[in-house]
Amino acid sequence: MAATNKVYLDNGATTRVLPEVLEAMLPYFGEVYGNPSSLHDWGEEAKDAMEESRGKVAELLNANAEEIVFTSTGTESNNLAVKGIASAYKDKGKHIVISAIEHFSVMHSARTLSKEGFTVTTVPVDKDGLVDPDAIAGAIQKDTVLVSIMHANGEIGTIQPLKEIAAVTKKAGVLLHTDAVASAGNIPTDVKDLGVDALSLASNQFYGPKGVAALWVRKGVRFLPLFDGGIQEGGRRAGTDNVPGIVGMGKAAEIAKKDMSLNGERLIPLRDRLINGLTAKIERTILTGHPTRRLPGHASFCVEFIEGEAMLMMLNMHGVAASSGSACTSKALKASHVLLALGIDHALAQGSLVFTIGLENTIEDIDHVLEVFPAVVDRLRQMSPLYDKYLKARQGVK
Amino acid sequence: MAATNKVYLDNGATTRVLPEVLEAMLPYFGEVYGNPSSLHDWGEEAKDAMEESRGKVAELLNANAEEIVFTSTGTESNNLAVKGIASAYKDKGKHIVISAIEHFSVMHSARTLSKEGFTVTTVPVDKDGLVDPDAIAGAIQKDTVLVSIMHANGEIGTIQPLKEIAAVTKKAGVLLHTDAVASAGNIPTDVKDLGVDALSLASNQFYGPKGVAALWVRKGVRFLPLFDGGIQEGGRRAGTDNVPGIVGMGKAAEIAKKDMSLNGERLIPLRDRLINGLTAKIERTILTGHPTRRLPGHASFCVEFIEGEAMLMMLNMHGVAASSGSACTSKALKASHVLLALGIDHALAQGSLVFTIGLENTIEDIDHVLEVFPAVVDRLRQMSPLYDKYLKARQGVK
Amino acid sequence: MPTYSEKVMDHFMKPRNVGEIENPDGMGEVGNPVCGDMMTFYIKVKDNRLADIKFKTFGCGAAIAVSSMVSEMAQGKTLEEAMAITNDSVAAELGGLPKNKMHCSNLGADALHNAIEDYKSKKDSLKKETSDAKRG
Amino acid sequence: MPTYSEKVMDHFMKPRNVGEIENPDGMGEVGNPVCGDMMTFYIKVKDNRLADIKFKTFGCGAAIAVSSMVSEMAQGKTLEEAMAITNDSVAAELGGLPKNKMHCSNLGADALHNAIEDYKSKKDSLKKETSDAKRG
Numbered sequence A, B: 001m002a003a004t005n006k007v008y009l010d011n012g013a014t015t016r017v018l019p020e021v022l023e024a025m026l027p028y029f030g031e032v033y034g035n036p037s038s039l040h041d042w043g044e045e046a047k048d049a050m051e052e053s054r055g056k057v058a059e060l061l062n063a064n065a066e067e068i069v070f071t072s073t074g075t076e077s078n079n080l081a082v083k084g085i086a087s088a089y090k091d092k093g094k095h096i097v098i099s100a101i102e103h104f105s106v107m108h109s110a111r112t113l114s115k116e117g118f119t120v121t122t123v124p125v126d127k128d129g130l131v132d133p134d135a136i137a138g139a140i141q142k143d144t145v146l147v148s149i150m151h152a153n154g155e156i157g158t159i160q161p162l163k164e165i166a167a168v169t170k171k172a173g174v175l176l177h178t179d180a181v182a183s184a185g186n187i188p189t190d191v192k193d194l195g196v197d198a199l200s201l202a203s204n205q206f207y208g209p210k211g212v213a214a215l216w217v218r219k220g221v222r223f224l225p226l227f228d229g230g231i232q233e234g235g236r237r238a239g240t241d242n243v244p245g246i247v248g249m250g251k252a253a254e255i256a257k258k259d260m261s262l263n264g265e266r267l268i269p270l271r272d273r274l275i276n277g278l279t280a281k282i283e284r285t286i287l288t289g290h291p292t293r294r295l296p297g298h299a300s301f302c303v304e305f306i307e308g309e310a311m312l313m314m315l316n317m318h319g320v321a322a323s324s325g326s327a328c329t330s331k332a333l334k335a336s337h338v339l340l341a342l343g344i345d346h347a348l349a350q351g352s353l354v355f356t357i358g359l360e361n362t363i364e365d366i367d368h369v370l371e372v373f374p375a376v377v378d379r380l381r382q383m384s385p386l387y388d389k390y391l392k393a394r395q396g397v398k
Numbered sequence C, D: 001m002p003t004y005s006e007k008v009m010d011h012f013m014k015p016r017n018v019g020e021i022e023n024p025d026g027m028g029e030v031g032n033p034v035c036g037d038m039m040t041f042y043i044k045v046k047d048n049r050l051a052d053i054k055f056k057t058f059g060c061g062a063a064i065a066v067s068s069m070v071s072e073m074a075q076g077k078t079l080e081e082a083m084a085i086t087n088d089s090v091a092a093e094l095g096g097l098p099k100n101k102m103h104c105s106n107l108g109a110d111a112l113h114n115a116i117e118d119y120k121s122k123k124d125s126l127k128k129e130t131s132d133a134k135r136g
């Protein structure tokens, strides 16, 4: 089943760990294997490495090292931020604000809070997936304690006007968390510049290992831990620290900071080549998300009359990895709430297809997709009763 | 500061990753780097590896693979089990039972539940750290939904009579969770034999990597997830799976199962040599925990008149890694609740010292400790006003 | 991939009997794009047997493979035999389907049955028309 | 290790002035084993100066280093100068202490002050005895 031409365009699901990152991690499995909480040289060496990494992650965010809490996934960071901050301030108020296109780890954390007596206002987005800062201002109430708006969306690539939103929350005296899991390491996430109070990021989204992520929370902002237990991470996240993972995340953060401009320089031309090529070659195909305010490597579409999983399977036969927000690709069998929030109907949302380009991809990779994908679409449309109806209706019109 | 003679006797804090385990993990960073949730070959390969690992962990427990949920730490597994199961059954009752020597991740999870309207009965232990199954029977009420009793204690090594406790909970129709973080991979943890309903284990306790752990929950037993988010781990644990970590844990589980008998054969003689040697050489020193029903590599003491951290520092100068449950070694500056639960007073608990022997340790390592440790104790006792008083009182008696 | 069997993959990659029949004897449709999948079956009937079957499917790999398998299983069968084909027997013939695909994508037998019912009701109304004509 | 400074490690490994003084002019004790640390200071006073200081300490590395440092800082000082030594100035002289050690293990100055107070109160009662004797 393996294709000779291997083109990985699912970097939004996870990236490949860089060789330098893996190399940095290696000593921390079998050589410097102490527990950083232990009181001896083995522990001390592990702790030093962990703290150095914390510094590197902080640098990526232009933050202070002691404000970084290491976690295991972007999901954990988002749960910790949304539930942790809201719970810590619940005496002040029990209202939070999110957008309609948040990742489930934010959206369902909000739902859990709503079961605990919080009310949640979900702010809509426009057809490009943008949140209107004025809508945030309108949604904030006297008892609002937290606004959580993602930095960039992993399904449609749209980057939110966070600075403008931060100006609103600051003025209202409300805390602002941002889910930067899809953006951190790929576009600048300077927390001072953005003006946010808390930010989630995940290592495997920028060429670091899986199993490690972080939450940055501005000093002075309180949050309750998710885990009861020991005093690791200053009591903010109990459990033995994942030292090799943390070292890998630190190295990946260091490289990401250094190479940040490459994302724009290299990925945007590839992305635009893919977007322009596909929309030109395949009729009845729309770009989803904002045409320009989008992640550098992110090209997402809805292809009418056919379904995403079937496209993924055929692309896979051609050696291409991509993803989809179709109902059939989700275990819950529901179309992506993100696509629906853009005003896309269920049938069109079924045709969702997302390519996420990484720094290892080449122009040849893009051209391979441009070559094979139209035939994939053709084949599936030939089988589609909806395409049939469309053609007949078109003929009827003529 | 580095000593030439390096003797790591803190395997209870974390073990060294075996070379075979690291080797098994390596392809999953930069080669098979897909996200197991993705619908393409990259994802499929990652998923296959993950499921193979799940099978291996299940085999270590004599359980079914689909009953295993991968988490990030023992702490997370314990939080998920205690809070997750209790919350899922709260309509049935709001009472849980734990022992007085549970790890903080169980004990404080219970405390959190008590803030949510649960009541918690804490069953005492005897001077060796054993829980009396009859005490469990006495503690169970009509509204009890969960009993959580650890398998083995990391600070004193005592192994609980879990089978007898399971007979009690089964008869009462109450679920039984066990924290097997300190025991799994080191002594048999056959869930069918033990008769438990849920069991926590952590990879880094048996020569696997940090950052990955698991919770086994018997099929049919419900529990609420800790994280809101995606549908990974069958909806039981959201967030991108730590594939290399999981592969490492699987490999470590496979090796642990194969080599299980070595723990007894090799470690018990070393442990007993250390226990007998130290208690013979150093007056006013007691073994903590049960003399025989204890983890094979676990030797824990209280040395009177001196303090644990100071001992650790001096041992470290001699190249020896150990740990302590003294107040000064805890960030909260409280003596170990485990030692106090045995009836040990605060002053004696300050002299806590724990050696945890692993499969890499040799008889030379033990003899090195037996050689250097008495002098360490002497030195610190020479500085101790308490030892002074003891000597004077003894002279007075003469 | 959602761990499809080889047979599913085979039917997905090389679906049998894709297409339409001009002036079919019966036509059946199930599903809608909201729930995910949509299948349209066309049949020709001769001597109470399915002489030709074609389908068009909008949906995931499983939906396409299911449609293809149904068309193959029913080909040449009597209408009664074809009505005895169930969604479960299709899934079994495909070597099983992932659990979450059983409910939504596994509707091929229903679509075929609808087409047969359509054929029958057309025939009935034809008979009725004829008898009405006779009577009238 | 709990990131102790080099100076702390030096004082811990080679503590100055460990011991007891037979018939001390003053003795001071702080702490108790429950909270973690216990320090006993012994002093000899000559011409209002600390002519000798010895200590015994039960406690962690920080407690031992603090005791040693206090004894070194106070050696030869006038009683007034010695009373001006604070726990904070001892920690500073040691190149800082981990935050959680500041509260509990950093009591050396208090122990020394207690010893000086003990000396003073003994001297006062001696004076009083002497004057009582004269008067009597």
Ligand SMILES: Cc1ncc(COP(=O)(O)O)c(C=O)c1O
Pocket: A238, A239, A240, B012, B013, B073, B074, B075, B076, B078, B103, B105, B150, B152, B153, B154, B179, B180, B181, B182, B202, B213
């Ligand atoms: C018995 C026991 N339970 C739980 C834990 C916590 O495990 P972790 O540090 O992996 O979160 C430990 C840690 O050593 C332990 O010994």
Ligand SMILES: Cc1ncc(COP(=O)(O)O)c(C=O)c1O
Pocket: A012, A013, A073, A074, A075, A076, A078, A103, A105, A150, A152, A153, A154, A179, A180, A181, A182, A202, A213, B238, B239, B240
């Ligand atoms: C925007 C966003 N938030 C959160 C997550 C969840 O991250 P993780 O899978 O690391 O838990 C993702 C995953 O892709 C994401 O894109």
